[in-house]
Amino acid sequence: MRVKLAHILLLLTVIFAVLLYRGSLDSIDHLLQDHVMQHERSVDTTIAIIGIDDQSLEDFGSWPWSRNVHAQLLDTLSEGHPAVIGFDLTFPVGSEDPEADTEFAAAVARAENVVLPVYGTFAPNTEQGKIEALELSQPFEALRKAAAATAHINTITDTDRVVRKALYSFDYEGESIHSLSWTVYQKYREAMGGTADPQKLPLDDFGRFYIPYSGGNGDFEEIPYSAVLSGEVPPSYFENRIVLIGPYATGFKDDFLTPISGKNTLYGVEIHANIIQSLLDDNYKRVLDWKWNEVVLLFVALLAYLLFRKVKMLYSYAVIVVIIALLIFAGRFFYDQGIVISLGYVIPFLIVSCIIVIAFQYLEELMEKRRVTDIFGRYVAPQVVDQILKNGQEGLKLGGSRRELTLLFVDIRGFTPLSEAAEPEEIVEILNEYLDLTAGCIFKYDGTLDKFIGDATMAIFNAPLLLEDHPMQAVKAAWAMKEGSAAVEQKLFERFGLVVKFGIGVHTGPAVFGNIGSKTRMDYTAIGDTVNTAARLESNAKPGQILISEATYAFVRDRVSAVSLGEIKVKGKEQGISVYELEGLR
Incomplete structure (x- = not known):
């Protein structure tokens, strides 16, 4: 049986459909989503970051600081009545200064709106479904009891070490541990007289939701830790705001690659700010189910076949370029409507199709030329056949x-x-x-x-x-x-x-x-x-x-x-x- 273009495109479609089902090209898909869909937007001034930055480290000395410093910060912030305070710093054990620990716990209790972090440890290969932690690192007991809530700060990256999704919650000993971002947002909504509905979150099979980033490095307001304690920034500046406290210097190694940061990184506290921003904006992104992405792939494959079969090849390639441009536009449009579609399979499919069709045409013409030369050359000299085919x-x-x-x-x-x-x-x-x-x-x-x-x-x-x-x-x-x-x-x-x-x-x-x-x-x-x-x-x-x-x-x-x-x-x-x-x- 002679191989036809339809057979090749059908085989290619099946291959890409299997790859999509298995997620084999997810790294390409993620990169396309990052560049096409993720884009910076205006950030909400509701969120303020108090950063343990280089200036603060210079003012207070090397890390870790006495916990009296954290107690002073909380007491200062409480004078301004912020809606909620979230720490992106862990305090799993007491320090060498028990009095400082006691004062820190008392300051947390006095504030009544402090969310402290916990950190879970999971099995290496976690199956789909509810994730359960093997171990949980929590604040030392007095501090944990003083907190308004505790929440996890686990950050899960994709295979390319980019943070694209947030883990809503995981289980530990029968208790559900929610994320710091969600808990801070929930406390903020309650402080403002509202409620937070977790049913809105479009969770995947691992309990994660897509992060639509709004700001890159430095886009959210960052206030040096020392500037607050020195009185340079008055407590009233934080009234009814969400205050996040966390590392803002590279020495802490709390920075991650994100879709919006390119080769640069965002500090962990900035990622929490982006997640909270999306929750404040009700900016939820639902990742299109793989079955619908398969339908899109099949439709585009059929369209490509009709183009290559019915339209002149040069025009076909031009139309393919237009289709790719339309797919990119559609990806951006649906993203703004709250749907993340897969581009990392359909666009490579079209590109590979073009390459294969070009190769197929070349081989077909070569074989046809050889066939004509073999047949026609039995009646006319091969040199004459070559001259006719050439000219x-x-x-x-x-x-x-x-x-x-x-x-x-x-x-x-x-x-x-x-x-x-x-x-x-x-x-x-x-x-x-x-x-x-x-x-x-x-x-x-x-x-x-x-x-x-x-x-x-x-x-x-x-x-x-x-x-x-x-x-x-x-x-x-x-x-x-x-x-x-x-x-x-x-x-x-x-x-x-x-x-x-x-x-x-x-x-x-x-x-x-x-x-x-x-x-x-x-x-x-x-x-x-x-x-x-x-x-x-x-x-x-x-x-x-x-x-x-x-x-x-x-x-x-x-x-x-x-x-x-x-x-x-x-x-x-x-x-x-x-x-x-x-x-x-x-």
Whole structure:
């Protein structure tokens, strides 16, 4: 069965459908989503970050600081009545200063709106469904009891180490542990007299939801920790705001790659700010189910097949580019509507389809050219076929070119008696064997097989391909025919008792070659006196004799053994022709 474009595109569609189902190209899909869909928006001034930045580290000394410092910060912030305070710092054990720990816990209790972090440890390969922690790192007991709530700060990255989704919650010993971002948002809504509905969250099979980032590095307001304690920023500045406290310096190693940060990173506290921002805006993104992405892929595959089949290829590629642009636009549009569609399969599918179609066309044209050459070359010289395929319509125009050529004619002597002695089928078999021998010798020495004329063969040397030493090539071909015919002659003599030999004539001179004939039927041949002279030499050659003209002999005299036969009179010429009988090659 011949492979068709439809078969290739069908196979390609199946491959990409399987890849989509298995998520094999998710890394490409994520990158496209990052660049096409994620984009910065204005951030809400409700959120303020108090950063443990380089300035604060310079003011208070190296980390960790005394927990009295955190207690002072909370007491200062409480004077301004912030809606909720979230720490992105863990305090799993007491410090070397128990009094400072007690004061810190008391400050947390006095604030009544502080959310402290916990951190879960999970099994290496967690299956789909509710995630359960093996261990849980929590604030030391007095601090945990003083907090308004505790919440996890686990950050889960994709395989390329980019944070694209937030883990809403996980279980630990039968208790559900919600994320810091969600808990801070929930506390803020309660402080403002509202409620937070977790049912709105479009969770995946692992309990995660997509993060639509709003701000990159530095987009959310960051206030140095020391600026608050020094009074540079008054407590009233934080009234009814969400305050996040966390590392804002690279030394803490609390920074992550995100879709919006490119090769740079965002601090963990900035990622929490982005998540809370999306919750405040009700900006939820539902990732389109893989089944619908499969439907999109199948539709695009069908469209690509119709384009490649019905439309000219150049236009098809242009339309494919337009389709890719429309898909990117659609991805951005649906993202703004709250739906994340997969582009990392359908766009590569279209690109790979184009590459495969180009390769398929090239191979198909190559095979077709080879097929035409093989078939057409049995009727016309392969060189002529190549010229026609190379030049297209130009190669089929009537007309000729003048050039010095060497013509070779060969005929079978004794063929008529043989025809009377053998059956027609045997005659065809014998003739084909002789003509195959002559054709093989001509091709071996780069000649052009012009035509078969009954039991005779005409060959041209130096057209259409240029041959630097065409007289010698023709002479070699003639000698090869004589040597090759010996075995055939012996077989025919034993079979029919008749002697059958070649008569060969070779002449060099100017002639016109090209497409000769009518617009509906033409031959690639040579015409002129040189052609006629070569034919006359062949007709005068005795069985087994090779006659070459003086013009040909002048080119090859130092490389052959030949005997001069003087001048012979040929039909159609008033003057005789000096000829030589070829006896061998030196």
